[in-house]
Amino acid sequence: MSKTSKTSETSEKFLLTAEQLEQFGAEMDAIRQRVIADLGEEDARYIRNVVKAQRGFEVAGRALFYLPPAWPLAVASLSVSKILDNMEIGHNVMHGQYDWMGDPGLSSRMYEWDNVCPSEQWKVSHNYIHHTYTNILDKDRDIGYGILRMDPEQKWNPYYLGNPVYAFLLMTLFEWGVAVHDLEADKIMSGEKTWAETKHLHAGLIRKIRNQALKDYLVFPALTGPFFVSTLAGNAVANLVRNIWAFNIIFCGHFPAGVSSFTIEETENETRGGWYYRQLLGSANISGSKLMHVMSGNLSHQIEHHLFPDIPARRYPEIAAEVQEICERYGLPYNTGPLHKQLGSVARKIFRLALPNRLPWQRERAETPVEQSRVAQAA
Amino acid sequence: MSITQTLLRSRVVEALASPHGVDRYLELVNPMWAAREVRARVVEVHREVAVDGHPPVTTLTLQPTSTWRGHRAGQHVQVGVEIPGSRRTTRVFSVSSAESGPGDRFTITMRANPDGVVSRFLAEAGVGQLLHLSQAQGDFVLPDRVPDRLLLISGGSGITPVMSMLRTLQRRTHRGEVTFLHYAQSPQHQIFAEELAEVARSGYGVDVRLLHPELGDPALSPAWLGRVVPEFRDVPTWACGPAPLIEAVRAAYTGPEGELSPALRVEYFKPPRTSAGEAGGEVSFTRSDKAAPNTGATLLEQAEALGLAPEFGCRMGICFSCVATKSEGTVRNVLTGETSSLPDEEIRICVSAPDGDCSVTL
Numbered sequence: 075m076s077k078t079s080k081t082s083e084t085s086e087k088f089l090l091t092a093e094q095l096e097q098f099g100a101e102m103d104a105i106r107q108r109v110i111a112d113l114g115e116e117d118a119r120y121i122r123n124v125v126k127a128q129r130g131f132e133v134a135g136r137a138l139f140y141l142p143p144a145w146p147l148a149v150a151s152l153s154v155s156k157i158l159d160n161m162e163i164g165h166n167v168m169h170g171q172y173d174w175m176g177d178p179g180l181s182s183r184m185y186e187w188d189n190v191c192p193s194e195q196w197k198v199s200h201n202y203i204h205h206t207y208t209n210i211l212d213k214d215r216d217i218g219y220g221i222l223r224m225d226p227e228q229k230w231n232p233y234y235l236g237n238p239v240y241a242f243l244l245m246t247l248f249e250w251g252v253a254v255h256d257l258e259a260d261k262i263m264s265g266e267k268t269w270a271e272t273k274h275l276h277a278g279l280i281r282k283i284r285n286q287a288l289k290d291y292l293v294f295p296a297l298t299g300p301f302f303v304s305t306l307a308g309n310a311v312a313n314l315v316r317n318i319w320a321f322n323i324i325f326c327g328h329f330p331a332g333v334s335s336f337t338i339e340e341t342e343n344e345t346r347g348g349w350y351y352r353q354l355l356g357s358a359n360i361s362g363s364k365l366m367h368v369m370s371g372n373l374s375h376q377i378e379h380h381l382f383p384d385i386p387a388r389r390y391p392e393i394a395a396e397v398q399e400i401c402e403r404y405g406l407p408y409n410t411g412p413l414h415k416q417l418g419s420v421a422r423k424i425f426r427l428a429l430p431n432r433l434p435w436q437r438e439r440a441e442t443p444v445e446q447s448r449v450a451q452a453a
Numbered sequence: 454m455s456i457t458q459t460l461l462r463s464r465v466v467e468a469l470a471s472p473h474g475v476d477r478y479l480e481l482v483n484p485m486w487a488a489r490e491v492r493a494r495v496v497e498v499h500r501e502v503a504v505d506g507h508p509p510v511t512t513l514t515l516q517p518t519s520t521w522r523g524h525r526a527g528q529h530v531q532v533g534v535e536i537p538g539s540r541r542t543t544r545v546f547s548v549s550s551a552e553s554g555p556g557d558r559f560t561i562t563m564r565a566n567p568d569g570v571v572s573r574f575l576a577e578a579g580v581g582q583l584l585h586l587s588q589a590q591g592d593f594v595l596p597d598r599v600p601d602r603l604l605l606i607s608g609g610s611g612i613t614p615v616m617s618m619l620r621t622l623q624r625r626t627h628r629g630e631v632t633f634l635h636y637a638q639s640p641q642h643q644i645f646a647e648e649l650a651e652v653a654r655s656g657y658g659v660d661v662r663l664l665h666p667e668l669g670d671p672a673l674s675p676a677w678l679g680r681v682v683p684e685f686r687d688v689p690t691w692a693c694g695p696a697p698l699i700e701a702v703r704a705a706y707t708g709p710e711g712e713l714s715p716a717l718r719v720e721y722f723k724p725p726r727t728s729a730g731e732a733g734g735e736v737s738f739t740r741s742d743k744a745a746p747n748t749g750a751t752l753l754e755q756a757e758a759l760g761l762a763p764e765f766g767c768r769m770g771i772c773f774s775c776v777a778t779k780s781e782g783t784v785r786n787v788l789t790g791e792t793s794s795l796p797d798e799e800i801r802i803c804v805s806a807p808d809g810d811c812s813v814t815l
Contacts, residue, residue, distance in 0.1 A: 293469055
């Protein structure tokens with residue numbers, strides 16, 4: 075396979091002329107401007123209510139550990155709190171979606187989330203690297219996070235036989251994976267980068283880990299006295315639940331079949347329209363209920379999130395209808411499906427890419443692409 | 454500090470509330486509970502001056518949270534309000550009441566300027582309105598040991614900080630000699646008129662002079678000032694008002710060799726326009742990819758004129774909300790006239806005007 079065969083195959087399918095691309099970009103800009111001009115009280119009330127609910131679940135969860143029979147309820151409550159905090163509040167606030175409110179409690183510059191990754195470091199690796207270079211191989215570090223093989227263009231080596239195992243470990247330890255993401259541990263291992271080069275990150279990382287561990291694994295358990303161990307275990311389980319949920323939602327955002335990746339050369343002289351085009355083709359949605367959207371921080375609308383990362387996420391469902399209509403007009407794919415379908419697709423990819431692209435018994439069919447670009451019909 | 458405060462600020466509670474902080478929880482129960490942040494409720498609204506066709510002047514009495522550390526006479530406070538549409542906007546106002554202690558009520562007095570979003574909102578605000586405050590700030594203050602002789606000069610709504618000083622002196626039963634000069638448009642526009650009349654009548658050693666140059670009273674000049682306060686350049690003086698008044702005061706306090714008397718302390722209540730940057734050259738805002746010929750106005754104003762909406766707060770160089778990186782070029786601080794040409798420098802765009810070419814990461 076040549077370096078660009080898969081992507082060129084994909085782009086051939088959805089090729090737009092430069093003029094169409096520009097028009098497409100202008101239509102996206104128009105949506106953006108309209109929504110930004112319309113932001114106001116309702117958006118403010120919404121996010122404040124989510125914050126109130128999250129703090130409520132948090133306090134309830136912490137308190138219920140005093141009642142040992144209510145342990146499952148306490149864990150559930152605290153898990154919901156951590157999921158809301160990380161996804162609908164933290165991720166979105168740190169994108170600057172609510173900066174226009176001028177509220178320091180909801181400002182991207184100030185917000186710190188209930189997660190071991192310092193928000194300062196997250197904003198660099200996520201808001202800047204991932205959202206700017208989305209799905210560009212060798213630039214977007216979120217393709218496989220430096221650990222997994224999530225794209226057939228990543229060169230196979232025997233290390234990737236462990237792909238499913240690494241994915242499972244990353245799922246259970248997700249917040250830790252996110253926390254060390256900025257250190258680029260894989261590059262340190264391969265000698266591309268030295269430990270000393272990451273020194274500026276250490277103090278912030280250690281401080282954040284210490285604060286998180288202190289409250290979840292020492293102070294709150296200690297406050298429940300004789301129930302120390304059960305509270306500690308409950309907090310650990312809540313962190314685990316959040317890890318598993320966040321991992322699954324996030325992996326459905328860019329890895330289901332049909333999502334395109336791009337090469338550095340392809341995106342060298344990218345226009346604004348081209349950037350929108352890449353964001354659209356590089357992301358996938360999850361269809362589902364309103365509760366599902368809230369609990370995923372509206373990352374179930376990953377496409378809209380990537381097109382408009384700084385628009386309040388509660389607006390994505392209303393924008394989605396328009397984006398789909400525009401995609402239909404331009405003949406562009408809009409990748410969406412229910413959670414089980416997208417997860418199944420991601421899981422198949424994790425297992426399939428553990429093996430080399432060309433398997434020994436496929437030798438005669440030299441150019442078979444591994445994953446046919448199957449485009450889900452717009453829901 | 455009360456036991457509750459001590460407890461709320463303790464390391465254990467901080468660890469429990471990490472990473473959000475205690476205040477993020479307390480505010481959901483009662484916005485007047487706080488461990489660190491300062492908020493206040495308006496408990497009284499008093500219309501000071503209402504002249505038809507002119508913006509009204511209003512005094513708000515505020516009950517701060519127990520976190521308010523008090524203020525020294527002459528200081529100001531940042532006041533943030535949620536303007537309908539849910540955007541919190543912050544402006545700076547001088548405290549007009551006498552010095553306050555921790556948790557004490559205090560007042561702010563403001564003229565509702567037509568283009569002043571916050572002051573207009575506050576003028577209409579009712580009792581019960583919640584405000585977000587900073588702690589009191591500023592070095593334009595009475596010293597702990599008040600000198601025997603002092604001179605307070607103000608113009609228009611610049612009266613507020615010196616009024617706080619006068620009220621503080623009255624409360625401390627200062628027995629020295631105080632000269633209080635105030636310039637207003639007309640007697641109807643006089644803020645705190647009754648109280649000043651009372652002070653003039655009964656105050657010990659306070660010489661109150663309310664001047665209305667538009668009605669024929671003498672404008673401020675060294676000769677006139679010398680007659681009212683002999684040797685005024687040696688008398689500790691506090692002056693606050695619009696730029697033209699402050700420029701006149703500065704000129705009066707400048708000696709024959711061009712040296713400014715150290716006895717003078719000034720505060721502008723609006724950035725002066727007299728020392729703006731030099732027009733000419735080009736101003737470019739690199740992040741938004743916009744550029745225009747430099748008009749000499751502040752970078753904030755020039756950015757806004759180009760349709761940009763940079764973050765800002767006080768618009769007078771106090772709150773640092775508008776700090777941005779100037780990648781190259783020379784800027785002049787419109788308050789001090791100081792210029793600076795360092796590359797990649799953090800500047801407050803509300804008080805920085807470019808001299809010639811300039812580019813800012815905005």
